[in-house]
Amino acid sequence: MSETGLCDLAVVGLGVMGGNLARNFASRGLRVAGYQRTVEHAHALAAAHPEAHLRIAEDVAELVKMLERPRRIVLMVNAGPAVDAVLDQLDPLLEDGDIVVDGGNSLYADTDRRVARAEGRPWRFVGMGVSGGSEGALLGPSIMPGGDRYAWERLRPPLEAIAARSASGVCVTYCGRGSAGHFVKMVHNGIEYGDMQLIAEVTALMRAGLGWPWGQVADTFAGWNRGELESYLIEITADILRVPDPQTAGALLIDAVLDRAGQKGTGKWTVVAAAEHGVAIPTIAAAVDARLLSSAKDLRTRAEAALQPVRGAIQGVSADDLRDALYASKIASYTQGFALLQAASEARDYGTNLGEIARIWTGGCIIRAVFLERIRAAFTQTDKPELLMLAPDFVADVARRLPGWRRVVAAAAAAGLPIPGLSASLAWFDTLTQSRGSASLIQAQRDYFGSHTYERVDAPGVFVHSEWPKSPQ
Secondary structure, three states: OOOOOOEOEEEEOOOHHHHHHHHHHHHOOOOEEEEOOOHHHHHHHHHHOHHHOOEEOOOHHHHHHOEOOOOEEEEOOOOOHHHHHHHHHHHHHOOOOOEEEEOOOOOHHHHHHHHHHHHOOOOEEEEEEEEOHHHHHHHOOEEEEOOOHHHHHHHHHHHHHHOOEEOOEEOEOOOOOOOHHHHHHHHHHHHHHHHHHHHHHHHHHHHHHOOOOHHHHHHHHHHHOOOOOOEHHHHHHHHHOOOEOOOOOOOEHHHHOOOOOOOOOHHHHHHHHHHHOOOOOHHHHHHHHHHHHHHOHHHHHHHHHHHOOOOOOOOOOOHHHHHHHHHHHHHHHHHHHHHHHHHHHHHHOOOOOHHHHHHHOOOOOOOOEOOHHHHHHHHHOOOOOOOHHHOHHHHHHHHHHHHHHHHHHHHHHHHOOOOHHHHHHHHHHHHHOOOOOOHHHHHHHHHHHHOOOEEEOOEEEEEEOOOOOOOOO
């Protein structure tokens, strides 16, 4: 706590995430000022948690006066116009070296714009991803700041104080220049989309394909969580599948949940960014598409009635095969995500350390998993892999799981059970590992109808055009 009686930092936006983050700071011995546009809500939060000693400002001007200089102000407001509105209020009040941190899920392009705005002002701007949900915000999230190096050093002590801790260390690191923090958080969320979709598909195969009762499905996931698939999402899946429905005796809550998935945009942003950077991320794209299709519940109901597809049980697939398919597909999804991080770091001059990103994701965040330590190790070697799946450890892993992976995808297709994430992951693997694919015909077609040219096998790098003979009419 400051000897002057001023606060060490401020949190603007005291909703579920912001309120918990403010309480987390306070629990580490920091004196925290808070502001919420609905001031009554801010006072209610402070009254409900007197142990935090939150000092509530009535307006932004008062908030700024409460802070030790150079000031540290963390915004936990909705992404978009709300961030700019708060910056407009703060701008004339801030002084040299003051730091404003956007801790929401902002689009990295917006962060680029705000970084540029701050370059002409005395204060610094930082885009920072925060993962772990409301519980993580309170007990220890994974934190992904980027931007100005000076700002990072000034922010480092309080962020390290509140971040999650794992066997690999404190789960916060400098993610790189400019909008790197929000780009890293966006990719984290894209991988999260893929992870959740893959788990949901395997669960559906157990139920609809193998006819397992929910108890057996839950037990299987609980068992997997004690091995190589140990992760937060596997853990909560086992928990979810055991919760009784409070409104229906003898039923489980999962059966009462409508199969229409929501999304807040970060998955879509990841797919768009991947296309812009020339990186294929089909597992994540399939997860986004699956959520979009899930939202068309009425259309799906009508389509099923009209087309009446034949579906049945999956044949020749074991629980070990399902585990192998899930594990291999997860490796594909993480490989795609880290490939995007690498491409963006190079194209946008972020300077992102992939090994450090894997390390801070080992605790606090939604995609935390035991095998992230192996990913960290792969990217901290002197001879870093060109692609994560090409690291020797993962090459051997995928080779062992490939037969079961193929059996699951083939059996699901034969049974008419949709597994867009698992099948997209396998298709990506097969395309990646085919030295000569089908694109030769595509190039010939492009040259035929548009004179777009092509390269010959015996002269790569030299673009030529051919006059393709027309079919007789």
